[in-house]
Amino acid sequence: MPDSYRRPKFKCTGCGKCCTGNPRTRYIELTTGEAETIRRTLNIGRSWFYRRYLVMLDGQARGIRIGENKRCVFLDKKKACRIYHTRPQQCRSYPFWPEILSSRSAWKNESRRCEGIGLGNLIAKKYRQNL
Ligand code: SF4
Ligand code: SF4
Structure with a gap:
C-alpha cells in the first residue's frame, strides 16, 4: 500500500520499469542543453546522435x-541507464512529477x-528533483 502522496516515501529498486513500456510515452523529454x-x-x-537517439519535432530535439x-x-x-550521470531532469525527478503528486x-x-x-524513507521536497 503506497504512503500518502503528501508525505511520500520512495526508494528505487532498480527494476527499470520507468524506462520501459509506458504506452502513454512516446519519448523522454529533455532540453537542448541536456541533449548536448x-x-x-x-x-x-x-x-548521428540526433538520428539514433532522439525524437525530433519541428526540427527541435524533443526527447530520447x-x-x-x-x-x-x-x-x-x-x-541500467547508460547515461545515468547525465540523464535528463525528467528522469531524475521521477516519480515526483506534479501530475503524480497531484492526488492520492x-x-x-x-x-x-x-x-x-512507498518503500524507504520519506523524501523531503528539496530532494525530490534530483534523486
Ligand atoms: S524509479 Fe521506480 S520504476 Fe523506476 S527503476 Fe526505480 S523502482 Fe523501478
Ligand atoms: S535516460 Fe536512463 S533513466 Fe531516463 S528513461 Fe532512459 S534509461 Fe531510464
Missing part, C-alpha cells in the same frame, strides 16, 4: 527515443508501475 551534455558524454557526432521494444534506447540489458489516486496508480513508491 549527453552527446558529449557519449563522444559521438551530433548528426523509445525503441520498438518499448524501452528507452539508453536502458541496457541489465536494466494518481500516486497510488503510479505505484502499480513503480515498485519503489
